[in-house]
Amino acid sequence: MGLRVEQVTKSFGETLALEDVSFEVSHGEIVAVLGPSGCGKSTLLAVIAGLEIPDSGIVYWNGETLQGVAPHLRGFGLMFQDYALFPHMNVFDNVAFGLRMAKMSGQAIKTRLEEVLDLVGLRGFEERDVNTLSGGEQQRVALARSLAPRPKMLMLDEPLGSLDRTLRERLLLELGEILRRVDQTAIYVTHDQEEAFAVADRVVIMNEGKVVQTGTPQAVYAQPASIFVARFLGLENLLPGTARPEGGRTTIETDLGAFSVSGQFEGDVTVLIRPNSARLDEKGKLKFEARLLEHSFRGTICRAVFEVNGTRLTFEFLSDVDLPEQGHTTVLSFDPSTAIQVLQ
Numbered sequence: 001m002g003l004r005v006e007q008v009t010k011s012f013g014e015t016l017a018l019e020d021v022s023f024e025v026s027h028g029e030i031v032a033v034l035g036p037s038g039c040g041k042s043t044l045l046a047v048i049a050g051l052e053i054p055d056s057g058i059v060y061w062n063g064e065t066l067q068g069v070a071p072h073l074r075g076f077g078l079m080f081q082d083y084a085l086f087p088h089m090n091v092f093d094n095v096a097f098g099l100r101m102a103k104m105s106g107q108a109i110k111t112r113l114e115e116v117l118d119l120v121g122l123r124g125f126e127e128r129d130v131n132t133l134s135g136g137e138q139q140r141v142a143l144a145r146s147l148a149p150r151p152k153m154l155m156l157d158e159p160l161g162s163l164d165r166t167l168r169e170r171l172l173l174e175l176g177e178i179l180r181r182v183d184q185t186a187i188y189v190t191h192d193q194e195e196a197f198a199v200a201d202r203v204v205i206m207n208e209g210k211v212v213q214t215g216t217p218q219a220v221y222a223q224p225a226s227i228f229v230a231r232f233l234g235l236e237n238l239l240p241g242t243a244r245p246e247g248g249r250t251t252i253e254t255d256l257g258a259f260s261v262s263g264q265f266e267g268d269v270t271v272l273i274r275p276n277s278a279r280l281d282e283k284g285k286l287k288f289e290a291r292l293l294e295h296s297f298r299g300t301i302c303r304a305v306f307e308v309n310g311t312r313l314t315f316e317f318l319s320d321v322d323l324p325e326q327g328h329t330t331v332l333s334f335d336p337s338t339a340i341q342v343l344q
């Protein structure tokens with residue numbers, strides 16, 4: 001039980017913003033809706049919130065339809081990128097706003113405020129003017145404000161989008177931890193796969209108004225369902241190939257050579273080579289010459305771009321490996337059974 005979105009379609013004039021969108025969010029689960037700009041993420045949230053009426057399809061909460069239920073009666077919370085704290089109110093009044101609107105008593109508001117300000121690490125900030133807070137602190141006030149009325153589900157739309165990278169990474173971990181501590185059911189909308197992977201139990205990947213893949217971050221990264229998903233997740237090593245079924249397996253011809261994979265494929269395919277699959281020696285089953293174009297240090301790993309038969313392939317290695325000099329050619333190898341995935 002929890003949220004169920006069933007076959008929701010919504011268009012604006014000629015634009016089909018959502019097409020047959022279905023997915024579920026269980027109680028206490030954090031689901032990230034991930035996709036490029038314009039894929040329909042905000043429209044989806046608006047439909048769930050009741051701010052937009054779908055052309056067809058139904059949104060359910062705990063098995064009951066929300067059709068005809070006004071936004072303020074759905075019990076969902078929203079937190080946006082431009083979280084718009086009330087500038088003329090202090091922290092207490094900002095966070096208490098929704099509770100006062102709900103006509104909660106003064107004492108109950110005080111108790112709830114202590115709880116949520118504790119939760120976001122802002123106890124003692126009650127009287128502070130919100131204009132004097134740092135970006136991260138303002139964000140935590142916004143989070144406290146949206147959690148204060150105990151929403152059945154919280155929807156966060158690019159909540160960290162306006163912050164710089166370092167702050168974003170820190171707040172992201174904090175945010176995930178806070179949501180989990182209160183077992184908050186949540187939908188987290190973002191176009192950033194790292195953000196989605198860091199915070200979510202499951203991701204729903206969208207493209208052009210449609211859900212193109214759903215699963216845990218580990219599962220979708222391990223098995224992207226299409227070329228679009230692979231590219232979107234930063235898996236760029238895509239090679240054209242020709243597949244021929246052969247005795248229960250498939251032989252695939254590519255510019256890197258021919259190799260056999262499990263499964264049945266036929267005709268033109270795209271082969272994904274996983275970035276962490278290459279070895280800087282000849283011990284893998286498939287060997288090929290590669291010229292190092294560039295490399296960059298990323299902390300524990302380094303990323304190296306090679307040219308192989310006119311194709312650019314990017315591989316990641318532990319930082320302590322000995323890469324060839326830039327412009328030099330070396331032999332790389334990998335084992336197709338673990339390195340390769342066939343996309344159609």
Ligand code: ATP
Nearest residue numbers: 012015016017036037038039040041042043044191
């Ligand atoms: P972004 O990440 O850039 O916010 P998004 O994934 O949230 O994008 P939406 O804002 O849901 O995408 O928009 C989906 C499509 O619907 C876009 O083509 C957009 O132009 C269109 N659209 C959204 N709202 C309206 C509207 N009120 N009127 C007309 N077209 C709209």
